[in-house]
Amino acid sequence: MRFVLALLLLLTGGCDLLPRDTAETSERIAAQRAIRVGVVTPIGAEGDRFLDALARDTSARVERRTESLEPLLVALEHGELDLVVGRFAHDSSWRERVALTPPLDGVKDGDRPLAVHAAARNGENRWIMRLERLARANAR
């Protein structure tokens, strides 16, 4: 019973506090005002629009690094990047290892063999929620 009460308190008081990032990506971006983004060209107009919206939303500048997908995703996993924007197959095995946003161009996930997504490091839940919100807005 005491546990349930404590849980309810947490639920009512902590709505905005949760979730937080396991590796503090959001805090670092807020402090340094810079987002380290890996880009696999071409990301199309929707990819650029998404990155602009992200820069406005976080009041941070976007530092782009262009390379092929695999090295960028490995760098993302190691915490050397905050985000990778590129085209992913709907059944890509990377979906287990990184967190993908919904497609940036509004196509339903899985409707096309390839779609532009933003990928973040797993466990950066506050950061991923922000990316997902912007991706949904971008698609509209």
Place this chain on the structure above:
Amino acid sequence: MSDVKPPTKLRPVLKRAMRLEYWNVFWTLTIVATMGLAMGQSQAMKTAWIEDMLGLVPPLAFLVAARLELKGRPSRWFQFGFERAGGLGFFVAAVALTAVGLQLLWDAGSTLAARERATVASMVVFGHEIWAGWPMLAAQVYAMIPPFLIARRELPLAEELNDKLLHTDALMNKANWMTGAAGCAGVIGLGLGWWWADAAAAAAISVSVIKDGIDSLRSSTAELIDGAPRALGDDSLCDEAEAVKALLREVFPAADVRLRETGRVIRAEVHGAIPPEPRAHPALYWPGDPDRAWRLAQVSFVPPRD
């Protein structure tokens, strides 16, 4: 003489236990559905879901065994009836409980070793974006309530019936609601940015589940291979059976007294003694509470060779 049907006075209790187990199966199915919908990438959610599904094994085993015990008639093929069906069900339930504990420990250990970070991000509910952890917490809290209430009702019934299968199911339900609590702590921990909280909570719970499972396994195998009757909750020798043995030794000092348990009843063999005249009902050798005398179903004698 020995009866192959459960004692008449136990039948309503057994039926009450069966009704409780039907409810148990129903609530477990609703939990499996709810958890399946809310389950995301959380390790604790996934293990709790698997545990909930395995949680169906003891009540189903109990229902099959109790039905056989109540309705099954001795036949040419099963001349002693089906009183030992519960013993087999107890073994199956013990295997399930141990498997759940090992599965929990393995999952938690490998998540910790790989330093895996679970992503629990947003989901859209009626046009609103919310953290997916909230529905997970709601599902976990829901999943804790039925097992908690059912376990509390099962324990007194298991004691009255001396039913180890029902007792194991109560342990399984206890494991389920404790895992639910661990799952809540894990999801909140994840929300707070502690990637290890989820798995660490699951690992701590799994150790107690494995202990209960191994105790049940030892006790159930003892019953299947004619070991001495064991206590209800663990693998120690049953006090009631020890008292019976002491009494029989007192009455037949030169004899070798052997006890075993078939289902919920105890059977005694007195080797090296001649049956007393006039013949005595097994209940007369029951030293404890007369209401529990049904536990001693048989006292057989093997006279000395000369």
